[in-house]
Amino acid sequence: MGSEKRLDSEMWYTRTSLEQWRLTAEDTSGGLANEERTTAMEKAVPTPDTSDILLRDVMSSDLPIFFDQQLDPDANHMAAFTAKDPSDRDAFLAHWSRILGDETITIQTILFDGQVAGSVLSYEDEDERPEVSYWIGKPYWGKGVATRALSAFLKHIEVRPLYARAAKDNLASLRVLEKCGFARIGEDKGFANARSEEIGEFMLRLD
Numbered sequence: 001m002g003s004e005k006r007l008d009s010e011m012w013y014t015r016t017s018l019e020q021w022r023l024t025a026e027d028t029s030g031g032l033a034n035e036e037r038t039t040a041m042e043k044a045v046p047t048p049d050t051s052d053i054l055l056r057d058v059m060s061s062d063l064p065i066f067f068d069q070q071l072d073p074d075a076n077h078m079a080a081f082t083a084k085d086p087s088d089r090d091a092f093l094a095h096w097s098r099i100l101g102d103e104t105i106t107i108q109t110i111l112f113d114g115q116v117a118g119s120v121l122s123y124e125d126e127d128e129r130p131e132v133s134y135w136i137g138k139p140y141w142g143k144g145v146a147t148r149a150l151s152a153f154l155k156h157i158e159v160r161p162l163y164a165r166a167a168k169d170n171l172a173s174l175r176v177l178e179k180c181g182f183a184r185i186g187e188d189k190g191f192a193n194a195r196s197e198e199i200g201e202f203m204l205r206l207d
Helices: 060-069 073-079 089-098 145-154 171-179
Strands: 021-023 053-056 106-112 115-124 130-136 162-167 183-192 197-206
Touching: 053 145, 060 089, 060 115, 060 130, 073 171, 106 145, 115 145, 130 145, 145 171, 162 171, 171 183, 171 197
Parallel strands: 130 162
Antiparallel strands: 021 053, 053 106, 106 115, 115 130, 162 197, 183 197
16 A cells, blocks of 8 residues: 555544444455444344355444454464554554544444454545455455455445555455456555565555
8 A cells, every 4th residue: 555544454443324234145255433332233133044244333342353353463464564563452542542533434343143253444545535445354264254245345335436455465355356346457565564574565446
């Protein structure tokens, strides 16, 4: 992403939406709110034959899970553009607090079979273009969670074009984005905290 406007995993938060976004799909390929939402907003009703993906507003009880997920070294290396120090819990929480008033950000918690699997979000990049990103906890890799959650999210984020970025060697994320209709439109470079060096990334767009 190559700019200070890049959203790291510690920067996610939710706007106050009153709806739940659910997608039950056949594809099996491989933040912080001001108050707790109602119990009803946490509930996912699984179907008997397929795993259930549910998107809902982020709750403060999700934060410890998000924090643990972004500590994983493999996940950090793959994402590349992460927080300077993922283990700094105070910085993680402080950053969430600083962006609570940002109305340009929309973020949802991803539930997989009722468990918090990660987050998906949209925000404005340094050029005020809408960009999408996500983080999936390592235990949920290879289950089609990212593809299905992003597909559901895109049905509610109607602005187009919509942009995304991924490290050139993050093949899993590139596959997810391309399955969801994004196409590569260019390349960029940026300093990757998780790798302590500048690396290349692909820029993608969904029209």
